[in-house]
Amino acid sequence: MDAVVLWSLGVVALACAVAVFVCDSMARATFALLGSLVCVGGVVLVLGLPYLGVVIVLMMVMEMVVMAVFMIAYMMNPAGLMPMSMLHNQRGALALSAAVFASLTAAVFLVPWPHRRGSPPRDTTFQVGKALMGEQMLTMIVLGFVLLATMVAATVLALRRGRYDRLGDGLDRRPARDPAGGGVGR
Amino acid sequence: MLLAPALLVTGALLAVAADTCAAAQHAGRRRSLGTVGRRLLEVPRLLTAQPRTLPAADRLLWRLGVIVVPVGAVLSVLVVPFGHRTVADLSVGLVWFNAMEVLTWAGLWLAGWGPNSAFSLVGGYRFVAQGLAYELPLMFALISAATGAQSLRLGDVVAAQSGLWFVVWMPVAFLVHLAGVLAFAFLGPFAYPAGRDLAGGVLAEVSGVDRLLLQAGRWLWLTAGAAMAVPLFLGGGNGPVLPAWAWSLFKTLAVLGLLVYGMRRVPVVRADRYVELAWLVLMPLTMVQVLAVALVVLVRQGG
Amino acid sequence: MTFESVFVLAAGLFSVGLFGALSQQSIVMIMMGIELMIGGIVVAAADFWHFLAPAAADGQVVIVAAVVAMAVEMAMGFAVTTALYRARQVDTTDMAQELKG
Numbered sequence: 001m002d003a004v005v006l007w008s009l010g011v012v013a014l015a016c017a018v019a020v021f022v023c024d025s026m027a028r029a030t031f032a033l034l035g036s037l038v039c040v041g042g043v044v045l046v047l048g049l050p051y052l053g054v055v056i057v058l059m060m061v062m063e064m065v066v067m068a069v070f071m072i073a074y075m076m077n078p079a080g081l082m083p084m085s086m087l088h089n090q091r092g093a094l095a096l097s098a099a100v101f102a103s104l105t106a107a108v109f110l111v112p113w114p115h116r117r118g119s120p121p122r123d124t125t126f127q128v129g130k131a132l133m134g135e136q137m138l139t140m141i142v143l144g145f146v147l148l149a150t151m152v153a154a155t156v157l158a159l160r161r162g163r164y165d166r167l168g169d170g171l172d173r174r175p176a177r178d179p180a181g182g183g184v185g186r
Numbered sequence: 187m188l189l190a191p192a193l194l195v196t197g198a199l200l201a202v203a204a205d206t207c208a209a210a211q212h213a214g215r216r217r218s219l220g221t222v223g224r225r226l227l228e229v230p231r232l233l234t235a236q237p238r239t240l241p242a243a244d245r246l247l248w249r250l251g252v253i254v255v256p257v258g259a260v261l262s263v264l265v266v267p268f269g270h271r272t273v274a275d276l277s278v279g280l281v282w283f284n285a286m287e288v289l290t291w292a293g294l295w296l297a298g299w300g301p302n303s304a305f306s307l308v309g310g311y312r313f314v315a316q317g318l319a320y321e322l323p324l325m326f327a328l329i330s331a332a333t334g335a336q337s338l339r340l341g342d343v344v345a346a347q348s349g350l351w352f353v354v355w356m357p358v359a360f361l362v363h364l365a366g367v368l369a370f371a372f373l374g375p376f377a378y379p380a381g382r383d384l385a386g387g388v389l390a391e392v393s394g395v396d397r398l399l400l401q402a403g404r405w406l407w408l409t410a411g412a413a414m415a416v417p418l419f420l421g422g423g424n425g426p427v428l429p430a431w432a433w434s435l436f437k438t439l440a441v442l443g444l445l446v447y448g449m450r451r452v453p454v455v456r457a458d459r460y461v462e463l464a465w466l467v468l469m470p471l472t473m474v475q476v477l478a479v480a481l482v483v484l485v486r487q488g489g
Numbered sequence: 490m491t492f493e494s495v496f497v498l499a500a501g502l503f504s505v506g507l508f509g510a511l512s513q514q515s516i517v518m519i520m521m522g523i524e525l526m527i528g529g530i531v532v533a534a535a536d537f538w539h540f541l542a543p544a545a546a547d548g549q550v551v552i553v554a555a556v557v558a559m560a561v562e563m564a565m566g567f568a569v570t571t572a573l574y575r576a577r578q579v580d581t582t583d584m585a586q587e588l589k590g
Contacts, residue, residue: 003491010498017505017525021513027247027299033521034292036502040528043495044552047539050278051338052552056531058285059556062321063524063563065291065314068299070567071517074580086514088583093511101504108496118544125278125338131546132553139550143557150561154568160575 005046013039026071026078034064051125190273191260193435197409197442198402202226204446212450229398237394240301248300252396254293255403259410262286266413267340269423269431279340280332283414284325287370290407291317294372294379294388297400301391309387313379315457316369319464320376324366326472327359330479331418344422353419355482358475360419362468367411367445371404374449378457412441492540496533503529514581516573520566524559531555 016036023029037060045053072078121127132140166176206225207217215221265272265279276282291314298310332338334356335346346352353360369376372388380387392400416422416437423430455463506525513519531552538548570580579585 006491006495010494013498013528014501014505017502017528020521020525021505021509021518025244026517027244027296029518029521031247031250031292031296033524036525037528040502040532043498043532044535047495047535048543049535049538049549049552050276051281052535052549052556054278054281054285056552056556058281058288059560061285061288061292062317063560065295065317066567067517067521067563068295069311069314070570072299074517074570074574075515086518086581087512088514090512093508096511097504097508100507101500104500104503105497108493108500113492114541116540117542120539120543123277124549127546128549128553131550136546136550139554143554146561147557150564154564157565157568158571 002046006043009039009042009046012036013043024077026075027068030064030068030071033067034060037064048120049124049128051128190263190266190268193268194260194263194406194409194413197413197438198405199226200439201405201408201442201446204443205449208446208450228401232394232398235394237396238391240303240391243302244300247296249396251293251296251298251300252392252399252403254289254296256399256406258286258289258293259403259406262407263410263413265340266410267344267417267422268413268434269429270341270344271431272341275339275341278338280328280338280343284328287324287407287411288317288321290370290403293403297392298379298388303391305384305386305390306388309379309381309384309390312381312384312387312457313372316372316376316378316460319457319461320366320369323362323464323468323472324369326469326476327356327362327366328418330356330359330472330476333476333479333483336483340417340422344417344424347421348424351419351421351424356419356475356479358471360415362472363411363415363418364441364445364448365468367408367415368449371407371411373404373408374445375452375455376460377454381454408445409438409442412445413438415441492536495536495540499529499533499536501529502526502532514583516566516570516580516582519582520563523562523566527555527559527562 013036016032016039019032020029020036023032038057041053041056041060043053044056163171166178167173168177202225203222206222210217210221262283264274265276265282267275272279294313295310298306298308298313300306331343331352334352335343337343337346343352368374372379378387380389384390389397389400416434420437420441421433423434425433428436503526506522506527506529509522509525510519511522513522534548534551534555538552542548573579573585577585
C-alpha cells in the first residue's frame with residue numbers, strides 16, 4: 001500500500017518538476033512547482049514523518065503563492081500568451097544535470113548502505129522537537145539567527161525608502177510620511 | 187466518513203439561512219421562510235446557468251482554484267471531533283487543519299488569476315495581502331491551544347479541557363481564532379477580496395457551477411472554522427447531562443451564530459490597515475498568550 | 490527496494506532543479522530550480538531517516554534545515570531581484586554581470 005502511494009507521489013512529483021520548465025505560463029510553472037513540492041511533503045508523510053510532511057505542504061503553499069506574486073511582477077510574459085525561450089547554455093545544463101542524475105543513481109545502487117539500525121519512535125514529532133531543543137540546540141540557534149538575519153537583510157534590500165524619507169531630515173516628523181497610511185494610531 | 191461533510195454542509199446551509207434573515211431584517215424586509223428559500227434557489231439556478239466564457243482565460247488553473255476552496259474546507263473537518271468521534275484523529279491534526287486552511291491562499295489567488303480579468307486578479311492579490319496579516323496571529327492562537335494540551339492531536343486537546351475550558355485562560359487566542367475564521371472565509375469584515383468596490387473581486391467573473399463552488403466554499407469554511415473552535419477552546423463534547431455529540435453540535439451552532447451575527451456589525455477592513463493591526467497589536471498579544479500558557483503548563487508540571 | 494526508488498526520486502528532483510537553475514535566464518526561474526533541488530534533498534533526508542537510522546533524529550533535523558534554507562533562499566532571492574529591478578529594470582542574470590570575473 002505504502003509502496004503504491006510512494007510510487008504515484010513520486011511520478012507526480014517528477015512530472016510536475018519537469019512541467020515547471022516546460023510551461024510557458026509563469027502561473028502554471030509556479031503551481032507545477034507547488035504540485036511537485038506538495039508531493040515531496042506527501043512522500044515525507046508516508047515515510048513516517050507526519051509533522052514535517054504537513055508542515056512542508058503548509059509552508060510550500062504560502063511560499064509558492066508569494067512566489068507567484070513576484071513572478072507576475074517581474075516576468076515579461078507572465079501568462080505565457082506569447083511563448084518565448086528564456087534559456088541559455090541549454091545543452092551544457094542538460095549534460096551536467098544528466099551526469100549528476102546518473103552518478104547519484106549509480107551511487108545509490110553501488111554504495112553498500114548500512115542496515116537499518118533501531119526503529120522509529122512512537123511519536124516522531126516529539127523526536128524532532130526534543131532533538132532541536134536538546135542535542136541539536138546549536139543547529140536550532142544557528143537557524144534562528146539565519147532567519148533573523150534574512151528578515152533584516154531582505155527588508156533592507158527591498159526597501160527604497162529609509163528613515164530620513166519617512167521621518168524627515170531631523171527625524172522628527174510625526175506621523176511618518178508613508179505611501180500608504182496604517183491602521184494603528186493614525 | 188460521510189457524516190462529517192454532511193454535517194458541514196448542513197451547518198453552512200444554516201449559516202446562509204441565518205445570514206439571509208439578518209440581511210432581511212437589516213433592510214427592513216419581512217423575515218420568512220420564503221426569503222431563505224429565494225436565497226437557496228440560487229443553487230439550482232447556478233447549477234443550470236450557462237457558464238460565462240472569457241478570452242484567454244487560464245481554465246485549468248481557474249477551475250483548480252475554485253475547487254480547492256470547498257475541498258480544503260471538507261478535508262479540514264476530517265480531524266475535528268464530533269462528540270468523541272473523529273473521522274481521522276491524526277497525531278498532527280492541528281497542523282493539518284492549518285495546512286488545509288492555507289490552501290485557500292492558493293485557491294483564491296488562482297481563482298483571481300484564472301479568468302484573465304483585472305478585477306479578479308486584484309481580488310486575488312487582496313486575499314494574499316489579507317492572508318499575510320491574519321495567518322501569523324491565527325497560527326499563534328492554534329499554538330497556544332496545542333501548548334495548553336501539550337499535543338497536536340485534537341482528541342488530546344479536548345481531553346485536556348475536561349476541567350477548565352481553554353477559552354477561560356486563552357481569551358485572546360479564542361478571539362483571534364474567530365477573526366481568522368472570518369478572514370479565511372473572506373466574509374463580513376474580511377470580504378475585502380470580494381469587495382463591491384471591485385465589482386465582486388475574485389467573484390467578479392465566476393459563473394455557473396464555479397460560482398456555486400466558490401460561494402459554497404466561503405460558507406463551508408465559516409462552518410469548519412466554527413466547528414474547529416469547539417474542540418480548541420470550548421471543551422469539545424464535554425458538558426453535563428446531554429451526550430457528547432449534542433454538546434458538540436450545540437456549541438458549533440452557537441459559535442456559528444455568533445460569527446453570522448457579528449459579521450454584519452463590523453465594516454469591511456482594508457488589507458493594509460489590517461496588516462498593521464495584525465502585526466503590531468495582534469501578534470504581540472498572541473505571543474504573550476502563548477508565553478502565558480507555556481508558563482502555566484510548566485508550573486503545573488513542576489508542582 | 491523502496492529505499493533505492495525513493496532515492497532515485499530525490500536524485501530526479503535534484504537533477505531537474507539543477508537543469509533549471511543552470512539553463513534559465515530569469516532570476517525567479519533560477520530560484521524555482523533551486524527550490525526543486527532542496528526538495529530533492531528533503532526527500533533524500535526522509536529516505537535516509539526512514540530506511541537507515543529511524544532511531545536518531547538527525548534525518549529530521551536535516552529536513553528542518555532544508556526547509557529553512559528554502560525560506561531563506563526565497564526571501565533573499567526576491568529581495569535581491571527587487572533591488573536589482575528597482576535600480577535597472579533588469580530581471581535576468583545575463584543582464585547583471587558586474588560581478589563576473
